[in-house]
Amino acid sequence: MTLDDVQVVLSISRSQAYALVRRGDLRAIQIGGRRQWRVSVEALEEYIAAAYRATAEELGLQVED
Incomplete structure (x- = not known):
């Protein structure tokens, strides 16, 4: 998935999607000559x-796996 795809799924801006990747919160790879970011569905x-x-932990809720 591209970062544009990620932003649509998460309903966030492209810059927020990029920030998630740069911080390491969302695993991604860079590919191609222009080093574009790709994120796996997994x-x-x-x-x-x-x-x-x-979020559940912050709210003191039971965490389900």
């Missing part, structure tokens, strides 16, 4: 699951 699903867990 990496995005892992990020979303981790975000749900973190």
